Amino acid sequence: MKKETRYRQELVHFGKLLHEYGYVAPTDGNLSARLDEQYVLITPTCISKGMMRPQDLIVVDMDGHKVRGGDSVSSEIAMHLLIYSMRSEVKAVVHAHPPVATGYAAAGIPLNPALVCEAVIGLRAVPLAPYATPGTAELDDVLRPLVAEHEAILMANHGVVTYGEDLLRAYLKMELVEHFATISLVTKLLGQEHLLNAEEIERLREQRQHTF
Numbered sequence: 001m002k003k004e005t006r007y008r009q010e011l012v013h014f015g016k017l018l019h020e021y022g023y024v025a026p027t028d029g030n031l032s033a034r035l036d037e038q039y040v041l042i043t044p045t046c047i048s049k050g051m052m053r054p055q056d057l058i059v060v061d062m063d064g065h066k067v068r069g070g071d072s073v074s075s076e077i078a079m080h081l082l083i084y085s086m087r088s089e090v091k092a093v094v095h096a097h098p099p100v101a102t103g104y105a106a107a108g109i110p111l112n113p114a115l116v117c118e119a120v121i122g123l124r125a126v127p128l129a130p131y132a133t134p135g136t137a138e139l140d141d142v143l144r145p146l147v148a149e150h151e152a153i154l155m156a157n158h159g160v161v162t163y164g165e166d167l168l169r170a171y172l173k174m175e176l177v178e179h180f181a182t183i184s185l186v187t188k189l190l191g192q193e194h195l196l197n198a199e200e201i202e203r204l205r206e207q208r209q210h211t212f
């Protein structure tokens, strides 16, 4: 199957999952996949990510200009292109507003993976980028210092962006962030947080290369 055809199907599939899990509503969020050095396939603006068809997706060049597709491209295209330009190995970007992790972002609290061993392995750290208006150059400015060292970033008063070597990995990171944010919230409700120590974290990081 042609790569673009497969990517179109995958973007529709993972868009449905984002919608089913309540990570996006009503037309929020956007997903993209890098076709090659020159082109990116991305979701259009103003469409439910749970109701997309493969033909709804739009091809843009690395400057964000539309090459193929009917609707307007997502207003948050710049964030995707920034990540692709800084991380050549990244082939997919997922942006959503999962409610618990976005709650942390709105409260101004970064997630500390040292609470749960799987989060240390899968996420390292989840930093919080300061607030900037979506779709503007200011958002690029606050993300730029964080993109190289992370694959999951909270954006204050906005949402979450995750990325990886393919759409599955990028999507699973979004799931992990939201799941981990929920666990973190429970520890706060229970009033106690026992963090893993530095030695335990180091041992887990050595395992990281064997996971997604």
Ligand SMILES: [Zn+2]
Pocket (backbone or CB within 6 Å): 029, 076, 095, 134, 158, 159
């Ligand atoms: Zn957004």
